[in-house]
Amino acid sequence: GAVVSQHPSRVICKSGTSVKIECRSLDFQATTMFWYRQFPKKSLMLMATSNEGSKATYEQGVEKDKFLINHASLTLSTLTVTSAHPEDSSFYICSARPRSRPTEAFFGQGTRLTVV
Amino acid sequence: GENVEQHPSTLSVQEGDSAVIKCTYSDSASNYFPWYKQELGKGPQLIIDIRSNVGEKKDQRIAVTLNKTAKHFSLHITETQPEDSAVYFCAATPGGSYIPTFGRGTSLIVHP
Numbered sequence: 001g002a003v004v005s006q007h008p009s010r011v012i013c014k015s016g017t018s019v020k021i022e023c024r025s026l027d028f029q030a031t032t033m034f035w036y037r038q039f040p041k042k043s044l045m046l047m048a049t050s051n052e053g054s055k056a057t058y059e060q061g062v063e064k065d066k067f068l069i070n071h072a073s074l075t076l077s078t079l080t081v082t083s084a085h086p087e088d089s090s091f092y093i094c095s096a097r098p099r100s101r102p103t104e105a106f107f108g109q110g111t112r113l114t115v116v
Numbered sequence: 117g118e119n120v121e122q123h124p125s126t127l128s129v130q131e132g133d134s135a136v137i138k139c140t141y142s143d144s145a146s147n148y149f150p151w152y153k154q155e156l157g158k159g160p161q162l163i164i165d166i167r168s169n170v171g172e173k174k175d176q177r178i179a180v181t182l183n184k185t186a187k188h189f190s191l192h193i194t195e196t197q198p199e200d201s202a203v204y205f206c207a208a209t210p211g212g213s214y215i216p217t218f219g220r221g222t223s224l225i226v227h228p
Contacts, residue, residue, distance in 0.1 A: 006159065032214070043205065043220045044160070093159050102214050103148040103167075107159035 003027050004096045006108025013084055013115055021079045021111045023094030030096035033077040034105065035069060038091045050077050074099070084115040118143040120208050122219025130227050135193045137222045139206035142187065146208040149182060149189045150216070154203045163204075164191070196226045 003026040013019050023033055032051050036044040048064075050056040050071035058064045066088075068080040077096075081088055091112055095105040119142040129135050141149075147168035152160035166173045166180045166189065173180050177196075182189040189208075193200055203223050207216040 002162075004159075034215070041223075044218050046215070049215060095159075097214065103209050103211075104150070104162075104165070105216060106162060107152070110157070110159040112157070 002098065002104075002106045004030075004094065004106045004108040006094055006111055008111060009109055010112045011114070013113070015085055015115055016083055018080055018082045019084055019113060021081075021092055021094075021113075023077045023079070023096065023108050025075045025096040025098070025106075028096075028098045028100070029074040030077075031074065031099045031102070032097040033071055034095045034097070035067075035077075035079050036093045036095070038093060038110075044093065047079075081113065084113070086115045089113055089115045118146060118208055118210060118217040120206060120217045120219045122206050122222060124222060125220065126223045126225070128225045128227065129196055131196060131198060133196055135196050135200070135224055135226075137191045137204055137206070137224070138188065139190070139208075139219050140186075140188050141208040141217075143208065143210050143217075144187070145210040145212060146217075147211045148209040148216075149180070150207050150209070151178075151180060151191050152205045152207070154205065154221075156202075160205055193224075196224075198226050198228050200224060201226045 005024045035047045048056045048058045056069035071077040093110040095107045150165040154160040179192045203221045206219040209216040
């Protein structure tokens with residue numbers, strides 16, 4: 001149990017285009033999903049917290065108009081990187097918190113985004 | 117807010133040896149402490165966790181200890197194997213926000 005699927009695992013896009021990353025909880029309902037960015041050999045940097053049916057809460061320094069987060073259902077959240085630039089290239093990871101176990105969080109496989 | 121310190125940043129051991137990774141936290145409201153293993157190019161995977169009402173928990177070769185008074189918790193891996201090589205993250209989760217704060221990670225290298 002507690003499987004989180006993130007798609008795509010890798011994506012290459014051109015500067016100026018937008019990219020959507022999906023995060024799905026496969027066998028549980030997730031009231032909260034977290035989106036992280038990870039730089040090489042670095043820890044996880046929390047970008048935003050999204051609760052089902054409400055607007056995401058962004059961490060300081062994260063542009064909400066650039067990183068659009070939607071959490072439309074209890075099993076799906078999406079992160080859209082708009083007007084991507086090479087500096088947005090990174091490893092993006094989601095995690096989902098089960099409704100029945102609110103202290104715990106399970107991670108997706110991550111998405112390697114490369115903007116050329 | 118919560119602050120989690122993790123040491124060491126790199127740990128190199130011989131196969132069969134034990135490995136210990138230590139973390140400290142600052143927020144006494146934290147009551148859930150998970151450990152994650154991250155292999156190259158993948159997302160972190162939960163390997164063991166401990167709650168504040170427990171002092172120790174063991175699962176086969178891995179164990180976690182918690183000292184609430186000192187705000188320390190540690191991951192112990194015995195009889196290490198090359199497949200244990202990965203980056204390990206500790207985290208502390210406060211009871212109010214349930215938002216985990218992560219340590220900086222420990223790169224564990226197990227030499228055959």
